[in-house]
Amino acid sequence: GAGVSQSPSNKVTEKGKDVELRCDPISGHTALYWYRQRLGQGLEFLIYFQGNSAPDKSGLPSDRFSAERTGESVSTLTIQRTQQEDSAVYLCASSLAAENQPQHFGDGTRLSIL
Amino acid sequence: RKEVEQDPGPFNVPEGATVAFNCTYSNSASQSFFWYRQDCRKEPKLLMSVYSSGNEDGRFTAQLNRASQYISLLIRDSKLSDSATYLCVVAKGQNFVFGPGTRLSVLP
Numbered sequence: 001g002a003g004v005s006q007s008p009s010n011k012v013t014e015k016g017k018d019v020e021l022r023c024d025p026i027s028g029h030t031a032l033y034w035y036r037q038r039l040g041q042g043l044e045f046l047i048y049f050q051g052n053s054a055p056d057k058s059g060l061p062s063d064r065f066s067a068e069r070t071g072e073s074v075s076t077l078t079i080q081r082t083q084q085e086d087s088a089v090y091l092c093a094s095s096l097a098a099e100n101q102p103q104h105f106g107d108g109t110r111l112s113i114l
Numbered sequence: 115r116k117e118v119e120q121d122p123g124p125f126n127v128p129e130g131a132t133v134a135f136n137c138t139y140s141n142s143a144s145q146s147f148f149w150y151r152q153d154c155r156k157e158p159k160l161l162m163s164v165y166s167s168g169n170e171d172g173r174f175t176a177q178l179n180r181a182s183q184y185i186s187l188l189i190r191d192s193k194l195s196d197s198a199t200y201l202c203v204v205a206k207g208q209n210f211v212f213g214p215g216t217r218l219s220v221l222p
Contacts, residue, residue: 031208042214043158043201050208091157095208100146102203103210105157 002026004106006092012112015084021077021109025094032075033103034067035091043091049075050097079111087113117141118204118213126219131192135216137185137202147178148203149187152215158201161187192220 005024013019025032034046045059049069060066064082069075079086089110093103120137127133147164162169164176164185175188185202197220202213 033210035212043212045210045212048208056209097208099207100163100205102146102148102160102163104160108157 004092004094004104006090006106006109008109009107010110010112012114013082014114015082017082018078018080019082019111021079021090021092021111023075023077023092023094023106025073025075025092026104028096029094029104030072030097031095031101031103032069033093033095034075034077035093036061036088037091037108038088046077046090082111082113084113087111116214117211118202120200120202120213121216122214124217124219126221127192128221129192129194131220132188132190133192133218134189135187135200135202135218137187137204137213139183139185139202139204139211141204141206141211142180142183144183144204144206146205147176147185148205149174149176149185150201150203150212151198152201153198158212161200189218192218194220194222196220 007022032049036044048056064080067077089108091108093105095101095103149161150158151161152158164178168177173190177186199215199217201215
């Protein structure tokens with residue numbers, strides 16, 4: 001499809017395990033964003049990529065969270081030593097880098113930490 | 115003060131009603147503005163961009179007042195399918211700030 005693709009759709013894992021979430025942006029979109037949304041809450045900004053660099057990592061909640069992007073395409077968000085409070089939907093969005101361009105979201109990864 | 119604030123809601127309205135949502139933002143340097151809708155347990159989807167001159171898309175009208183740092187969304191002849199959370203989004207360059215959302219329930 002032509003939209004933002006995220007995988008897996010759902011992930012259930014035990015506390016303390018590491019998880020890796022993947023995002024394939026829309027082709028040609030150089031800007032890529034990760035957000036977290038806890039149940040019943042608003043969007044929480046995590047990190048933004050412009051190309052392969054991350055000018056804004058201010059939203060990453062702790063050093064257990066990291067993200068990378070390669071080839072100006074796929075991005076992975078890694079959470080190490082997961083905690084129960086990491087349970088949320090992780091949303092990825094991409095946009096053209098030009099001014100006034102909106103973000104387009106993937107379906108998200110629903111992460112549940114047992 | 116939060117960067118983007120919205121009516122807390124929820125708004126419960128009958129089908130056919132007209133409903134308006136308000137949004138204010140604190141960064142006067144903001145450059146672009148959007149309304150998104152988010153259905154329960156789904157991702158946000160772009161509803162419309164908001165332009166200084168105001169813009170309309172069918173039953174939806176968006177207005178921007180830069181002087182007052184205020185954005186509005188008007189929905190006319192509301193449908194059951196309009197039930198969702200409406201997110202106000204304000205951006206400067208690639209820095210996007212999402213409001214907390216206003217929940218709308220359209221009742222039969």
